[in-house]
Every structure is written in C-alpha cells, then in structure tokens.
Amino acid sequence: MDYGLVxxxxxxxxxLxxxxxxxxxxxxTERIQAYGYRAIHRAPPDVGLTDLAANARGPLPPRCDRGRAGG
Structure with a gap:
C-alpha cells in the first residue's frame, strides 16, 4: 500500500x-502601507478554508481510492 501526496x-x-x-x-494605515505589500487575497464571506482547499486539490487521479481502507 502506497502512502504519500496525491x-x-x-x-x-x-x-484586493x-x-x-x-x-x-x-x-x-500608513504603518500597514510601509510594510510594502500592495495586495492581499480575500475570499468571499461564504467561502471557508475547506472550500479553498477543495478547489486547490483539483480533480483526483483516476486510481485514487478515496477513504477506502486497504485500497
């Protein structure tokens, strides 16, 4: 059984x-602007960390067995 990053x-x-x-x-705000950052990324209020993670994952490879023990 292989384990690792899929x-x-x-x-x-x-x-923004x-x-x-x-x-x-x-x-x-002057102190914040002095840090040199020009933009941040903010998700809408109804989008959580899990939603972003699921979007980042993208499609699973065809042979990936989700949640099956011993798969």
Whole structure:
C-alpha cells in the first residue's frame, strides 16, 4: 500500500489592494502601507478554508481510492 501526496495545489481569494482593505482593520494605515505589500487575497464571506482547499486539490487521479481502507 502506497502512502504519500496525491496532488498539491493552491487557491487564493480575489486580489484586493492593501490600501483599500487596511482601513477596515486599523486606523494606522500608513504603518500597514510601509510594510510594502500592495495586495492581499480575500475570499468571499461564504467561502471557508475547506472550500479553498477543495478547489486547490483539483480533480483526483483516476486510481485514487478515496477513504477506502486497504485500497
């Protein structure tokens, strides 16, 4: 029985300018902009980490046995 990574991927929310997002979290926006980040990625409120992970996974290889013991 083989164990290991079946696939690897990443998924991010939509890009949003830091200058637009920072005021929602702090009054010290100059400090945040001084960090040098230009954009963040934020998913919609109804999208959770599990949703992003499932999207990053993509399709499973044909021989992948989901959840079957001894498969």
């Amino acid at each position: 696939s690897f991927g990443s998924a991010l929310g939509e890009p 300018a830091v200058a637009d997002a920072a005021p929602q979290y702090t009054e010290d």
